[in-house]
Amino acid sequence: MNLKTVEANGHIIAVAHGDSILLKDEQSAMDMMMTISFEKGSNRISLNKEAISEDFFNLSTKLAGSILQKFVNYNIKFAIIGDFSVYTSKALKDFIYECNKGNHIFFVPSEHEAIDKLSNAK
Template sequence: MRCFDGAPLSYAESMPDTISDIHALRVLVCDPAGEILAREQDANTFIGAAWEHQAALIAIPVTRLTDDFFRLSTRLAGEVTQKFVNYNLRLAIVGDISRWLADSKALCDFVYEANNGQSIWFVADFAELERRLSQQAA
């Protein structure tokens, strides 16, 4: 993946959260091994970091989310995504969510609808995120 400034964006397992400009959009790329988003209130940590770095989009790896995020009956995904929308921050959930999609038609519908919008995206990897941002910038 290449950042807007041409510098490669690598994503090692032990890297800290980083800021990248991808196609003229400031993105907070979260470390896969960082603090888990387990409750709606935990979103505040991510939102605060985004504001601190003036990021418009936060890319959170699936490793930072609990199974409850993908069980819509817990309402965690809805509460968290609504919080990001309320604060005018875009959110990309990055990684393979196929095991949760296989168990829930409601989650499939949620992901489909989210991916058709501009605020919340579920992407398989950072290359897909870059492609989507590239298409949007064009």
Template sequence: MKIETHTINSIKIGELISDQIILKTPEDGLEIFGNLYYQGFDKIILYEKNIIPDFFDLKTKIAGEILQKFAQYGMPLAIVGDFSKFESKSLNDFIFESNKGKHINFAISKSEAIKALSK
């Protein structure tokens, strides 16, 4: 895994780049959070392709458990991907509501994620 740094208005954003799934469990989320927090990052960009597919099936409750950790510890997260492929109304509603807040954002591009996190 590689971490690319983006600094916008003194906000340090860590973009996680990997060819593998790196977020499978709430414990993985805590490890990512802790790793980036101790490196001085304020916010995180993660790609949908690096997240276990069950995350996007809200019935599994994996998304809630993982995202709660990021919100609880105050580490804003943007997830970049093509979410139009998911036909779940509840997931689409969840994404819509998340994007209204400041802690968890779903974006279609890295530039959109950076824009959302730099607010």
């Protein structure tokens, strides 16, 4: 995993990029959150979509809900960077839309937008 930090709007944002699957279950999410939070002193994390198991994007597995609930419970703002237009599920599109209206979880197309969303989240 490549990891860098960016300071924006008074917040430290950890920008992670994985070439392999980093998030595959709740435990891997917890491990990633705690490692990045401790090492970088940040409660705002972005990750590329390719580093997340495809099961996450199939809402019937309930993986997305269980993983994202961990981020919310630990007050970690989280942005997923990627192209989500490849998914045809109306439920997933609605889920992404609702997440993007909130202040904890964001689905964005670029690192720049992830930094913007995370730095302005309340």
